[in-house]
Amino acid sequence: MRSFINKKVQTIKPSGIRKFFDIASEMEDVISLGVGEPDFDTPWHIRDEGIYALQKGQTFYTSNAGLMELRKAITETLSAKYDLNYSPEKEVLVTVGGSEAIDLALRATLDPGDEVIFTEPSYVSYLPCIQLADGVPVAIPLKEENEFRLTAEELRAAITPKSKVLILSFPNNPTGAIMLKEDLEAIAEIVLEHDLMVITDEIYAELTYYDEAKHFSIAALPGMLERTVYINGFSKAYAMTGWRLGYCCGPEEIMREMIKIHQFAIMAAPTTSQYAGITALRNGDADVEAMRESYNQRRRFLMHELERIGLPCFEPFGAFYVFPNISEFGLSSEEFAMQLIQSQKVAVVPGTAFGESGEGFIRISYAYSIQELKVAFQRLELFVEELRARKQV
Template identity: 50%
Template sequence: MSFDYQDKISEVVKNVPPSAIRRFFDLANEMKGEVISLSIGEPDFVTPWSIREAGINSLIDGYTHYSPNAGYIDTRVAISKYIKRRYDVSYDPGHEVLVTVGGSEGLDIAARALINPGDEVIIVEPCFVAYKATVLFAHGVPVVIETRQENDFKLMPEELEAAITSKTKYLILGYPSNPTGAIMTMEELSRIKDVLLKHPNVIVLSDELYCELNYDSSKPASLVCFEELKERVIMINGFSKSYAMTGFRIGYVLGPSELIAPMTKIHQYCIMCSPSMAQLAIVEAANNCDEAVSEMRDEYNHRRRIIIQGLKDAGLTCFTPMGAFYAFPSIKSTGLSSEEFCERFLKEKRVAIVPGNAFGACGEGHVRISYAASLDDIIEAMKRLKDFINKIKVGNINA
């Protein structure tokens, strides 16, 4: 008789569904190398050399041991100074900064530090896939607000108001957004702040991994900039997306010391500390790489405009994404589901993009197109998209 492994696995883990697009994943992986990939949620740039060099030098200098749990003080000071420079907000590097293993660890330890079983967490979909999973793993109850294209996928204050209950523990806000490319301006965030001020027990987890990739404003927009709200905002941030450092697995969490301390406790037991080499690399990133980031942002912006025009030429409706490196057009006019559309586009035109339903049910009818790819590939992919849409239209007429 075989061992019953399923019986041994946590019910919580079993009940978190696998990705909605697992079949598509498998297909895209099989065809990797044969197709144009606009399906990748990480920069195509290599990390700027001076950052890599700082990492290499840390190894040469023998920084191969554990760091303090919260991170090297030099790293925390560099992060604190960077945030002051970019957001004009102050965090004490001694007690209000925790260096994590990517932004994802921040989401996880925040959930585990804050949620009691049954607590509700408001999630704004379509969104990064880890939001809901981290809440479920921590025995929380996700409460989904579905944003819509007609509102440019922004969170509306009245929708937030309606979602808050006495059980609400926190709101996860992820702008600039993966997958939609939506941003929230300071004016729009101000209206969100007004709602939150009416509910003084609700915490905000502000995921700002894409903060430097905002094509509307040179300064990041964030709820932490409102002094009256800052005491209950936890900022999840990092250098992965803006500085092309995904493989370094380094991020950070900022917030009041009363919230950072319990998160540090979990981090201390489960992770010990973030990789020392990566911590020293981000000192260089935070201190000396504004120009490299600016050049990458300009390049993304050029590609963004080519994508937007390509989508228009193909006859797809798409709100104008102003952040991150994604467009999220509607494909409802084709009559295909998101997954059917992506699968056929992959097989027939050899371009990989991601079905919108991977990011929440309200993403159905949309696809995520990443422009973290070369300009040549983007221009060619947009030509193929136009051909593909025309082919579908002809097929629909003949059917």
Template identity: 55%
Template structure:
């Protein structure tokens, strides 16, 4: 019994009955479950979290510090500082040949995740079907469901390097299909899409009057092919909400700065929700993001080269210990198959953690096509990666 001013107050034993059933029954993120296990343990090597092991470049941090020292702690315009929006538009045009008007086609958000949430809430009418190629980032389906939409997974396969094919997309279309979410380079597979891969997808999008949410947070992390933005395809700019941010390429995960770009009508709708929920992204984070775009490309290139070296090391070593592993062309994840062990992805990850002190994420956490794989981030030091894969190899031998 809880007491308030020494007077007994009856407590509610469970709040479950008050919760919205959709939220109450929603499963926690498969990534976070393993992250929490690791954070509570010692001597574990974690390959589970998709976060750069680099610190944010010093000059970017310094720009934020100086802005604080100058007292730049007020609200910003809802859409973000204009000079940042201008820099984002310039960057996207120079890098990926997609033009946007900073005034009304660029919105600065609290991470790319907020941008995806805003886009879905602005678009979904309850019952709309949202097409999602899988395996994919764990948030797309839950956010879709929370917004009243119906997530429809489209399975992709290792034999296709986890690319979305026109045949697979066509097979999942119904009269209720409204939005296609694409995310290349892919988390968790490292798969990419080339210009030629995108062309038949763009035709289906146009023929079926779909809107596309293109999550391009890993756009700068490609290794042998330059990233192709879906919005750069003929006729696709106005049908696409391009989502990205600063977390991965500039090692700014904790700053929570992202953005969305698209047709002014779409961005205006998203801005309304943004105004009433978070109001604006943090001022000091926006200053840091502007500095990253203006002066951070050399550090970004050095980080990408380091990831590339680790990528080759990890793929080679996984194959050496007997795990099939397609070669990721983007992001910083390897997605090896563990089918040969006879264990499910969940069993493999659980036992690997308990018996070998290595944390990975089971592939089934990422939806269709993920079973039989594990996701391993290579955004860790070379020594950690070598030791982790040695432990995985020894674990497999014992099996």
């Protein structure tokens, strides 16, 4: 049968996140801190709108680009929060989660051999989506000493005559790193100088904890809106992972081609989810703030615990992950994660699931209750003490 399978697909590795999730699912008394999914239920008023849509029989296809009312709600939200101004008629596409938008943006813009620059550690979908779109991936390993931010020098060094697209993802999964406006200004200057297109994945935009500045999008900088595909969605901020609802915005010419692919592959995002999404955007700010405050409390708790047990970790100001350094133990990230789950029944994700530059780190999600996190860190402390005792023998 292997001869019938596409050779490009054969070379793509399964997600390293799912590997440990599957191991954890088969063990008893495991605390899993691996999956990046909110532990909150979708707020009731958002669920009610989805239920009401079903009761009214709103179960038919929408426009390929999505309900116009939802597209208007998206543009109103982006304008009010991030100073991004798009036409709901021509520059917005509602997708099946943010992941579909990433795939569409790459397939609509890449020709074989075009180079795509992206940062590592990175969300697990970027590399395979680049490969499936016949692009050439060019990873920039980000550094812990720079708080995993992309610097202008790093970007400039990665650019070649074949460079076409830069993928940005801040706040970042898996590191929790953010980019401030001044960081993005330096990046935008190089993007304009080298005539690159940007895909900016801002799915965690609402989940930032930096006191001095709100989240800022590179698309809001002069000259960037017309060369950027902006991606966001409902999964993280509104606890709507299972609703599979995302969106992207960008120049009309690019969006037209993305809609074309979406039309033939998907048709339209789920109708029920789209009606719920309208309510989320128009009436969900208080829910988002309550969840954000809870995540921030957990973030502070984990930073305190990591310091207490002596695991170095830069302070992340976005998403709901910490990315501690475990290199002192002389184990690979995968070995550390495997021994931890076997010894203490705590599941984390090895940093290498997010690219080779994740070696020496693990990702811990704090999208779990404080009680679960307390128990998990008691177990993690025992494991760390055991490893340190071994080193002294």
